[in-house]
Amino acid sequence: MGKENHIIEINHLSKSYGGTEVLKDINLYINKGEFITILGPSGCGKTTLLRLIGGFSNPDSGEIIMDGKDISGTPPHLRPLNTVFQKYALFPHLDVYDNVAFGLKLAHVPEDEIDKRVRKMLKMVSMSDYEDRDIDSLSGGQQQRVAIARALANMPKVLLLDEPLSALDAKMRKDMQIELKELHKKMGITFIFVTHDQEEALTMSDTIVVMKEGRIQQIGTPVDIYNEPVNEFVANFIGESNILDATMIEDRKVNFIGHDFECVDEGFGNDVPVDVVIRPEDIYIMKQLAGAQFSGKVTSCTFKGVFYEIFVQTDNDYELMIQDYNPFEIGSEVGMLIKPQDIQVMHKSCTRNEMDAEVIDDTHLRIFGEEFECKSLGEGHEAGSKVRVGVNFNKIDLQDNQEDGILWGEVANLLYKGDHYHLLIRIDTGEDLLVDTNDIWDKGDLVGIKIAPKDIKIIG
Amino acid sequence: MIRKFFAQAYIWLLLIILYAPILFIAVFSFTESKVLGNWTGFSTKLYENLTQGSLDGGSSLMSALQNTLIIAVVAAALSTLLGTMAAIGMFYLRGGKKKAITFMNNIPIINPDIITGVSLFLLFIFMRITQGYTSVILAHITFCTPYVVLSVLPKMSQMNPNIYEAARDLGATQFQALRKVVIPQLIPGMVSGFILAFTMSLDDFAVTFFTRGTIGLDTLSTYIYADARKGGLTPELRPLMTIIFLTILVLLIIINIRQQRLAQRNELKK
Numbered sequence: 195m196g197k198e199n200h201i202i203e204i205n206h207l208s209k210s211y212g213g214t215e216v217l218k219d220i221n222l223y224i225n226k227g228e229f230i231t232i233l234g235p236s237g238c239g240k241t242t243l244l245r246l247i248g249g250f251s252n253p254d255s256g257e258i259i260m261d262g263k264d265i266s267g268t269p270p271h272l273r274p275l276n277t278v279f280q281k282y283a284l285f286p287h288l289d290v291y292d293n294v295a296f297g298l299k300l301a302h303v304p305e306d307e308i309d310k311r312v313r314k315m316l317k318m319v320s321m322s323d324y325e326d327r328d329i330d331s332l333s334g335g336q337q338q339r340v341a342i343a344r345a346l347a348n349m350p351k352v353l354l355l356d357e358p359l360s361a362l363d364a365k366m367r368k369d370m371q372i373e374l375k376e377l378h379k380k381m382g383i384t385f386i387f388v389t390h391d392q393e394e395a396l397t398m399s400d401t402i403v404v405m406k407e408g409r410i411q412q413i414g415t416p417v418d419i420y421n422e423p424v425n426e427f428v429a430n431f432i433g434e435s436n437i438l439d440a441t442m443i444e445d446r447k448v449n450f451i452g453h454d455f456e457c458v459d460e461g462f463g464n465d466v467p468v469d470v471v472i473r474p475e476d477i478y479i480m481k482q483l484a485g486a487q488f489s490g491k492v493t494s495c496t497f498k499g500v501f502y503e504i505f506v507q508t509d510n511d512y513e514l515m516i517q518d519y520n521p522f523e524i525g526s527e528v529g530m531l532i533k534p535q536d537i538q539v540m541h542k543s544c545t546r547n548e549m550d551a552e553v554i555d556d557t558h559l560r561i562f563g564e565e566f567e568c569k570s571l572g573e574g575h576e577a578g579s580k581v582r583v584g585v586n587f588n589k590i591d592l593q594d595n596q597e598d599g600i601l602w603g604e605v606a607n608l609l610y611k612g613d614h615y616h617l618l619i620r621i622d623t624g625e626d627l628l629v630d631t632n633d634i635w636d637k638g639d640l641v642g643i644k645i646a647p648k649d650i651k652i653i654g
Numbered sequence: 655m656i657r658k659f660f661a662q663a664y665i666w667l668l669l670i671i672l673y674a675p676i677l678f679i680a681v682f683s684f685t686e687s688k689v690l691g692n693w694t695g696f697s698t699k700l701y702e703n704l705t706q707g708s709l710d711g712g713s714s715l716m717s718a719l720q721n722t723l724i725i726a727v728v729a730a731a732l733s734t735l736l737g738t739m740a741a742i743g744m745f746y747l748r749g750g751k752k753k754a755i756t757f758m759n760n761i762p763i764i765n766p767d768i769i770t771g772v773s774l775f776l777l778f779i780f781m782r783i784t785q786g787y788t789s790v791i792l793a794h795i796t797f798c799t800p801y802v803v804l805s806v807l808p809k810m811s812q813m814n815p816n817i818y819e820a821a822r823d824l825g826a827t828q829f830q831a832l833r834k835v836v837i838p839q840l841i842p843g844m845v846s847g848f849i850l851a852f853t854m855s856l857d858d859f860a861v862t863f864f865t866r867g868t869i870g871l872d873t874l875s876t877y878i879y880a881d882a883r884k885g886g887l888t889p890e891l892r893p894l895m896t897i898i899f900l901t902i903l904v905l906l907i908i909i910n911i912r913q914q915r916l917a918q919r920n921e922l923k924k
Contacts, residue, residue: 271823271826281816283814283820285821285835286814296821297824300826345823348825
């Protein structure tokens, strides 16, 4: 699709609030008539991005191009787009009819035309009988419909939706998902939908933009994003998954959970550490061991409505999550099989922690402002000179008591990788450390951090 | 049983003590006696005098009443305008600024009237503002505005912050959004702020006394003060007080009934 098909182009958009960068160099284009979802956990910047598009705040740098014009400085009432707000934001002093007519009256649309359009919009959201009702007398779902009708009455080219379904109960949410999707088809305009609900995103969108900490992680169709996540964050955030440490032995051959597997990925190089993602429904599980690639023992089996969720301890002591239509007895021996195309190989963002350090003396380094003991540095390292050090993920020692560590930090994220946890520790100076550990920690735990002298390696 | 009786009696005793002075005036407004407390037989003469304005020096009483009402209405209206704008601005302030402004807003409320009065008096002289209607109204606005701010601010907090943005989104300019969407949400707070400011202005004595100048501008409170010093209150004050009290009582009852109805309607809808 060519450039002429883009209705919105976002170039190098950045925004900070009080010193924290909320959006970092966002680049994105949106096609005419597309249903695009911006997906991410809370605090990832998705709502800020929507507010910049809507005009409710201005970017620090970058541009938002709509129909060939940079609108990043245009006030919201002059932008040809409308918003459905998270908590509806209906005007409580006006009835349903006047809420929907609000924008049309401001635009001085003739009275009979207003009447026609309001009725049409209310009919479209099945709220025709509610014209004279007060806003407070409506249920959440009904208010949501009125908010959508109000936003669409102005005939915007783009409709922005800020987590519009988050305040509805589960059943209502499902119904509204379908209705929104139908509305999108009927209207033929562009929908930009913001949500933290990955299922919602997968069901509704033509394109999904996954965001994390102010950056776009991946842009793609729901199928692409689900089947070929670019990194462990996307894999973990979208759907259930087994994320495992692996080694790319050679093209089309990868080793994980102690076995070699055939895969379809090439070009990673030989003997390179990678991550693999295997969706729980892509692991074939059977009662006999003949024909299986590896074996294991069932540790739990839970009925989830359509399928059973089964946890298996493999022959090399890795834990895998599997979804299957058949139940398996706990404790029974099972065989398993993974097809080459179901193994998604991803680059590791890094394979060890690397940071700057300052030499204090022959056996001491200053790292993140604290003094660490290390092996003798040998000749050529003057006190005060800078070196680069590396520490492997599994060589960082976490302590229950913050005081027991040289540094302290907070567990900011954690990921189970089959036989160990992969933690992201945000230390008090704001830097991140990645840690592999067998101990169980929770998100938000405060930990002391120690590193043994022999595990601090000078790398440059 | 006995406990209940005493509890009831206690309440009634309290109410009687609380309302006895007003009741006393109301009862004695129906007798002609010049001295309060002397019952010289039932008569509505004082009421007649009041409505016809035919009382000794009565024209000054009526003009004082008129002044009081004009000053109260003008001061309350301007305070409501000022206070509402201030409340909207204060709501969007953050952190230290918000705390500082809120603190400053509270000072005139706790400041003794006498200090407000004297300082305004000096300020008006310093700024060469003619003492009279203008200075009294300005002074009343000064001490009424903080009350309006205090009654409008909670309405701002109750408002869904997105509705202003929703109005902008639908094509309203900043001013249109304020007028068509934000102000309507604030009206209950503005009304109670207006009533509060009106009553504060109505019964103010100290500030008025210091800022009215020497042109002989009298409000009810300064008139009564001067009258009492001359020796004895004008008897027509009794029916006037009674009428004012009854008016306020009726107003209060109406407001209460309205609020109850509103609450009931909201309850029904849910």
